[in-house]
Amino acid sequence: MQTPSYIALSRQTALWRQMDVVANNIANMNTPGFKSQDLMFSEYLAPSKGADSAFPDMLSYTYDFGTKRDVGLGPLSQTGNPLDVAINGPGYFEVETDFGRFYTRNGRFMLDADGMMVTGSGHPVLSTDGTPFFIAPNESRITVAKDGTVSTENGNIGRMNIVSFEDEQALLRVQAGLYDAGEQEPEEATGMALEQGMLEGSNVEATAQITKLIQVQRAYEQVQKMIEDESERQGRAIKVLSGAQDV
Incomplete structure (x- = not known):
């Protein structure tokens, strides 16, 4: 697996965890005193491998480092x-x-x-x-x-x-x-x-959470398609290079 796939996988892993958090919020919409949560993300920068420059290209990964609780009063x-x-x-x-x-x-x-x-x-x-x-x-x-x-x-x-x-x-x-x-x-x-x-009552806003769940699911599917496309691209490249070596 090459760098683009690693970057996409970091995003997909964070989206999976966010989906769990949103689903838990929805499941507790009727739980007295429940406080909704949201996943917190940050950008993790790492130098690309093999870069000899003093200013190497930086790779941007998705890093989820915890959850934040909405402590606002419920109805x-x-x-x-x-x-x-x-x-x-x-x-x-x-x-x-x-x-x-x-x-x-x-x-x-x-x-x-x-x-x-x-x-x-x-x-x-x-x-x-x-x-x-x-x-x-x-x-x-x-x-x-x-x-x-x-x-x-x-x-x-x-x-x-x-x-x-x-x-x-x-x-x-x-x-x-x-x-x-x-x-x-x-x-x-x-x-x-x-x-x-x-x-x-719970301070979960049902409409907002359901909308967020749909958005997370769509984003996850888009990243999955990108990983699959990258895998196909690598496969085609291997075939081309293998053919060139045979010649």
Whole structure:
């Protein structure tokens, strides 16, 4: 495989990864709190092989070096469920898992068999004291205030720990809408308000993502055709040179 094919293959590989990212966005259009992602590209320049000049010709390859998350607020929708809570503004809910504390924007909560407030995956939602919330069997009226204070008809039981991070792009998205903060230390979120009985939807713009998927697919097909044409050109050149040597 010669240089033009290597350059085309670098572009095709990046397009394949971009297609995966766009397809994942589309698959999560209805996932509460999901943040759309986009692949980031750059140009990688390398000198052509065999160039003896002090200023050799530079070959331009496509290099995808990561993804960027759109942290913009998704649409808030009314559900009427008192255990659905949306963060209107910046911040993340803190939850406890078997692997430590993770963070999420998905506020679709429920009560487990012990009356503990948990996520859909069963992870306890944590208070500012680092403890989960328990609702007694005889408590039926659950209220979540704008500042995250959770109370029932028997009084306050704690305040949800809503945190923010200096670099949201560094958060690693894991399963079930959870984020791993890695080495970052969470800080108390400001400039937000909790909305009880509401959920934050995905911020994926369906039309834009479907259009992008079509564009990526077409670009991939064009690069594939270029690779095939280059392969045919090389084949014809080999035949011509072989014929010349036989003569």
